[in-house]
Amino acid sequence: MSAYRGRFAPTPSGPLHFGSLIAALGSFLDARHFGGKWLVRIEDIDPPRCPAGASDTILRQLEAFGLCWDEDIRYQQTRGDAYQEALDRLLQDGLVYPCSCSRKQWRNHPIYPGWCRAGVREPGMPVAWRWRSDLGIRPVEWSDRLFGCQTLDPAEFGDVILKRKDDLWAYQLAVVVDDADQGITDIVRGYDLLDNTPWQRQLQIALGASQPDYLHLPLIIGPDGQKLSKQNLAAPLPYQGDAVRDQLYRALIALDQSPPKALADATVHDQLEFAIHHWEVGKLPANTQRQEPGW
Template sequence: MTATAHYRGRFAPTPSGPLHLGSLVAALGSYLDARAASGQWLVRIEDIDPPRCPEGADSTILRQLEAFGLTWDGEVIWQSHRHDAYQHALDQLVEQGLAYPCSCSRKQWQAFDIYPGWCRNGVCDATKPVAWRLRSDLAKRPVGWNDRLFGEQHFDPAELGDVVLKRKDQLWAYQLAVVVDDAHQGITNIVRGYDLLDNTPWQQQLQAALSLPTPRYLHLPLVVTTDGQKLSKQNLAPALAEESTGIRRQLFQALQLLDQAPPPALVDESPEAQLRWAIENWSVSRLAPLAHRPTPPEQ
């Protein structure tokens, strides 16, 4: 199945800390692509990993989006409320022979590039907790799609390994949850960072196995520091500005990082004025197909 004509996009942050410039670029890119198409833009909080999600981080992210003028449609969905939906999907995969329990630890197979599939035909150690993995060799393969920025993509997911769907600690893994929730929310267009491009093959396998629609994909260049490090919470990227001048400047920076060539005078305009200009002038064709983009100097 393919995306429907009506555009529905989303921004789906993990609430492991406040948003930074890199996450602003991802949010802004998805927002502008939706609004320029007169579509809907939804927000989903991907909080399925509680140890990584400090209390209150989700509220901070929502406040930051509002401060930058990035208002969303409908209600926010929290993945922590969606366990039954993920279990139903896993049960379907098990029934099809596309998911299996695995007792192996990363330490056991770390000498291999990918997990070797030792538990595909039976759990190696029934005394240990198990994760659930996707049989990437039996699900749809090969996988291909036309990324709206990076062009034709072709992968054999079996060469990427059997991805985890549910962890040994009983927490749900990203790949299954994101596929189930994108379908639940009717997402037709996914705009996200380049670091997730090679996750798409597994997600398309899951979409096919669960008879779910396949959205269109646009992967955006990652924002990196001067030494090439991806801006991330793990790398202690500073949180977005909170005062008005900083908000205007960082929003302008994000437009620059998206190659939208905003006029210099726009940096002094309000977020609302900057976004009006950006929606009217949004063009994916301006984006350079680069995996990484250095942070521009502040205005």
């Protein structure tokens, strides 16, 4: 068994769509091709965005597409103590600070200008906790398995929030803590998250966590030129009937895995068996976007 440990970590703000399938399938095939484990983590740290039943729908969709996970599902809502422990450690090291500023106050700046770094500007007001991106290692350099050498300075993107004013945990800290705790070695996800990697690398180093390898997949663009997303009302993935088989075949085409035409009528199991055996990252186009394939 390989030491490879991958994961798919959707936010349950609604059902998966075709763009979600690309991310899930790419991470699944990569893990299975290398004989590794594939985990599913539900990133439900923002309850107002997560309608009841959405997590269950996502799991049913994954099962219908044959994307079966190897360990118990992790729900981030249960992980508050671990996130607080990490935040306390960063605070002790002087790497985070409380911030009372609102987005409206700094709307004329391209990034948050760090006004509260030297102290809270409005004492007594609710505060968020921000990461000192200027104090972490910079610039951050890493090699993406598709897009090659990357060099980005997190300070150019500002001091990201790790805990919100409403006491909800933010994505950047939660994802780093859980990837480390679950021993994730390889992260396969959409290109829209590539510029999150520098912050996450900084946090990994600050917390003494291992640094996974990254593969960012081209984003799927619909006929209207927009990224497929829940915000853009992308159609939910089916999880019954022949439509599942058809969508899986389309996803293999979108990932440029060259599935033979005869595979279009094969079962989900047979399509996955072929795709696992023939998975090649080198076939992926090194483009940030990929048009949704038609028929």
